[in-house]
Amino acid sequence: MASSFAGIEIGKRSLMAHSTQISTAGHNISNADTEGYSRQRVNVRAFDPLYRPDLERAQVAGQIGQGTDVESITRVRDELLDSRIVGQTNVESYWATREKYYAMIESVYNEPEEISVRGNMDKFWQGWQELSVYPDSDAARQAVVTRGQTLTDSIRQQFRGLSEIGKQIDGDIEATVRQVNDISSQIAAVNAEIVRSRAMGDNPNDLMDRRDLLVEKLANLINVTVDRKDPDEFMVHTDGQVIVQGSLARQIKSVPQIDNNGYGKLVWTDTGIDAQFHGGTLGALIELRDKDIRSEVQSLNTMALNFADLVNDVHRNAVGKNNVTGLDFFVQHDFVENTNGNYDRNGDGVEDSSYVFRMTGKNALRPQEQIGLEGTMTFNGASGNVNVSYYASDTVADVVNRINDSNAEVKAYLDRNSNLVLKATSSASMENPDFVIRHVEDSGMFLTGYSGILAQSGEGGAYDFNRADAVTSLDGAQFAVSPVMSPADYMEVNPAVTGDVRSVAAAFANTIGDADPGDARAAVEIAAMRNTKVMIGTGRTFDDYFAESVTNVGLKGEQAQNQLASQNKIMDDLRSLRDSISGVNIDEELADIIKFQHGYNAAAKFVTVQDELLDTLINRLGV
Structure with missing residues (x-):
C-alpha cells in the first residue's frame, strides 16, 4: 500500500x-x-x-x-548549424587578412605621381631625351645622373616597403602558430574534462560551450572540420590531418628556409611532414608571404635587373664626353665570382651548378626573315621543361614571340645588334633560383647555327645548369652570370659616373674610338627603351610592366574587399540564426x-x- x-x-x-x-x-x-x-x-x-x-x-x-x-x-544547440559556422569562419578570416594586408601593399604602390617609381622612371627617360638634344651639355648629363639616383632610391624604397610587409607577415605567422598550438591544447584539455564529467553521468554543458567556442576560435585561424561521432573522442581535422584527437593535441612549428629569404615553412612537430593550411588567418598569411609578396618582390627585381642590364648594355658600348668607354651606368653585383657562373649549390665544397642569367647569340638576325628551319626548342618552366616548336614558314619575330608567349621561365628578344638574347626570369617555385637559365635545348638548328647560341643540336648539346661549366655548351655566345637575389635592393648609379658626369655616354665611338661632337645615338637608343619591346617579366615594355603591376595589386585588393563583404553577410546571417536558437x-x-x-x-x-x-x-x- x-x-x-x-x-x-x-x-x-x-x-x-x-x-x-x-x-x-x-x-x-x-x-x-x-x-x-x-x-x-x-x-x-x-x-x-x-x-x-x-x-x-x-x-x-x-x-x-x-x-x-x-x-x-x-x-x-544546433550542431548542424555549428558545423556550418565552423566551416565558414575560416573563409571570413582568410579574406579579412588579405584585405588588411593588400591595403598595406597598395600604399606601397600608391605614391604621389611625382615621386613614384614610374614617375621617376619617366623623368629618367626624359633626361636621356634631353641629352640626345644637347649631347655636349654637362648640365644634361648631370640631370641624367641625378634622375638615375632618384630612380634607384625610389626602387630601393619600394623594395624595402614590400620587404617590411613580408617581415610583418612572417611575424604574424609565428604569432598565429603559437595561437593554434595553444588553442588546440586547450581543446584537448577540455575534452579530457568532458569525458571525466560524462563518466560520472553529468552533462558538462558549460565545458561543451567552452570547447565549441575554442573550436570556432581555431577555425578563425585555420580551416578545420569537427568529428563528433564518438562522444568520448572528439576530433578536429585540418586539411586531412588530425590536429586534436580526444585529449591529444598535435603541434606545429616553423623550420627556416634559405630559399625563401630565411622565412620558415610549417611542419608537424611529431612527424616533420609539411603542414598545409589553405584557409583562415594562417592560410592567408602564408599565401600572402610566400606567393603575393614574393611575386611582387620578384616582379620589382625583374624590372630593376632588366632595366639596369639594358641601359648598361648600350652605355658600356658607347663613349662619354671624356672619351671613356666600357662603363656600366648602373652597378650590378654578380651572384658568383666564377666567370663561368659555377656555383656550389648543395654546399659540399664542389661546384656543381652554373648560374647564368643571359645568353646572347653571335649571329645577327632579321626579324621579318623566314627561318626556313623546323625543330623544337626546350626551356625550363615553372614545373618541368617547356617545348616551343618552330617551322620553316616562321619569321624570326614569330619564333621570339612564341618563346615569350610560352610558359617557359626564359624570355627572348633581339638586342641593338639584332642578336638573339635569352634571359632568365624569376622562378615560380622556391626550389629553383631566380634569374638563372636552367635548361636550353634545340632539336633543330635555330638556336645553334642560325642564331649562334648553342654549339650542338639535340640532347647532347643542351645547356643544363645542373653541372659546372655548362657554358661549354654555348657556341661562343656571350653570357652574363646571375645577379644576387634582390637586385632592386642594391641597385645604384655607378660611382665612376657620378664622380665625373662627362663619363655619361651619349655617343658611339667613331673610327678612332672617340666621341664625335654632337653625336647622340647612344642617348637616343637609351631614351627609346621606354617603349621598346624588351620583355620585362610578362610585360613586353616598361610601361606594360608598370600597368600590369599596379593593376594586379589594385584588382587583388578589390577582390579581397568584395569577398570579405560577401562573407561578412553570410556569417552575420548564420550567427543571427544561432543566437535565435542558443542565445x-x-x-x-x-x-x-x-x-x-x-x-x-x-x-x-x-x-x-x-x-x-x-x-x-x-x-x-x-x-
Missing part, C-alpha cells in the same frame, strides 16, 4: 524540480553576455509510479503517481522564472496541506 508520507515526497520532488529550474534560468541570465554561452533547459519527467505492471502490486485502481523528477539539464533572451528567462516561482509556491502549499493531514492523523485521531 502507499506510504502515508508519499505526499510529502511528491511535494519535495516538486520543490526540488522547480528550484533547479529557477537556478538554471538564473544561470542563463547571468551568462547572457558570456561569449560562446548557449542557454540551458531543465528536462523534467514524471517520477516512476508506485506500482508497475510487471511487478507484484496491491489491488488498487490504476497507477499511483509519485510526482516529478529532473531528468537532465541540457544546452540548446539567452532575458524576457523569456524572466517569464520562465515567474512560472517556476508559481509552481514552487504551489508545491510548498501542497507540502503544507500534507503536513496538516499528517498532523490530524497522528496527533488528533482517536482523541
Whole structure:
C-alpha cells in the first residue's frame, strides 16, 4: 500500500524540480553576455509510479503517481548549424587578412605621381631625351645622373616597403602558430574534462560551450572540420590531418628556409611532414608571404635587373664626353665570382651548378626573315621543361614571340645588334633560383647555327645548369652570370659616373674610338627603351610592366574587399540564426522564472496541506 508520507515526497520532488529550474534560468541570465554561452533547459519527467505492471502490486485502481523528477539539464544547440559556422569562419578570416594586408601593399604602390617609381622612371627617360638634344651639355648629363639616383632610391624604397610587409607577415605567422598550438591544447584539455564529467553521468554543458567556442576560435585561424561521432573522442581535422584527437593535441612549428629569404615553412612537430593550411588567418598569411609578396618582390627585381642590364648594355658600348668607354651606368653585383657562373649549390665544397642569367647569340638576325628551319626548342618552366616548336614558314619575330608567349621561365628578344638574347626570369617555385637559365635545348638548328647560341643540336648539346661549366655548351655566345637575389635592393648609379658626369655616354665611338661632337645615338637608343619591346617579366615594355603591376595589386585588393563583404553577410546571417536558437533572451528567462516561482509556491502549499493531514492523523485521531 502507499506510504502515508508519499505526499510529502511528491511535494519535495516538486520543490526540488522547480528550484533547479529557477537556478538554471538564473544561470542563463547571468551568462547572457558570456561569449560562446548557449542557454540551458531543465528536462523534467514524471517520477516512476508506485506500482508497475510487471511487478507484484496491491489491488488498487490504476497507477499511483509519485510526482516529478529532473531528468537532465541540457544546452540548446544546433550542431548542424555549428558545423556550418565552423566551416565558414575560416573563409571570413582568410579574406579579412588579405584585405588588411593588400591595403598595406597598395600604399606601397600608391605614391604621389611625382615621386613614384614610374614617375621617376619617366623623368629618367626624359633626361636621356634631353641629352640626345644637347649631347655636349654637362648640365644634361648631370640631370641624367641625378634622375638615375632618384630612380634607384625610389626602387630601393619600394623594395624595402614590400620587404617590411613580408617581415610583418612572417611575424604574424609565428604569432598565429603559437595561437593554434595553444588553442588546440586547450581543446584537448577540455575534452579530457568532458569525458571525466560524462563518466560520472553529468552533462558538462558549460565545458561543451567552452570547447565549441575554442573550436570556432581555431577555425578563425585555420580551416578545420569537427568529428563528433564518438562522444568520448572528439576530433578536429585540418586539411586531412588530425590536429586534436580526444585529449591529444598535435603541434606545429616553423623550420627556416634559405630559399625563401630565411622565412620558415610549417611542419608537424611529431612527424616533420609539411603542414598545409589553405584557409583562415594562417592560410592567408602564408599565401600572402610566400606567393603575393614574393611575386611582387620578384616582379620589382625583374624590372630593376632588366632595366639596369639594358641601359648598361648600350652605355658600356658607347663613349662619354671624356672619351671613356666600357662603363656600366648602373652597378650590378654578380651572384658568383666564377666567370663561368659555377656555383656550389648543395654546399659540399664542389661546384656543381652554373648560374647564368643571359645568353646572347653571335649571329645577327632579321626579324621579318623566314627561318626556313623546323625543330623544337626546350626551356625550363615553372614545373618541368617547356617545348616551343618552330617551322620553316616562321619569321624570326614569330619564333621570339612564341618563346615569350610560352610558359617557359626564359624570355627572348633581339638586342641593338639584332642578336638573339635569352634571359632568365624569376622562378615560380622556391626550389629553383631566380634569374638563372636552367635548361636550353634545340632539336633543330635555330638556336645553334642560325642564331649562334648553342654549339650542338639535340640532347647532347643542351645547356643544363645542373653541372659546372655548362657554358661549354654555348657556341661562343656571350653570357652574363646571375645577379644576387634582390637586385632592386642594391641597385645604384655607378660611382665612376657620378664622380665625373662627362663619363655619361651619349655617343658611339667613331673610327678612332672617340666621341664625335654632337653625336647622340647612344642617348637616343637609351631614351627609346621606354617603349621598346624588351620583355620585362610578362610585360613586353616598361610601361606594360608598370600597368600590369599596379593593376594586379589594385584588382587583388578589390577582390579581397568584395569577398570579405560577401562573407561578412553570410556569417552575420548564420550567427543571427544561432543566437535565435542558443542565445539567452532575458524576457523569456524572466517569464520562465515567474512560472517556476508559481509552481514552487504551489508545491510548498501542497507540502503544507500534507503536513496538516499528517498532523490530524497522528496527533488528533482517536482523541
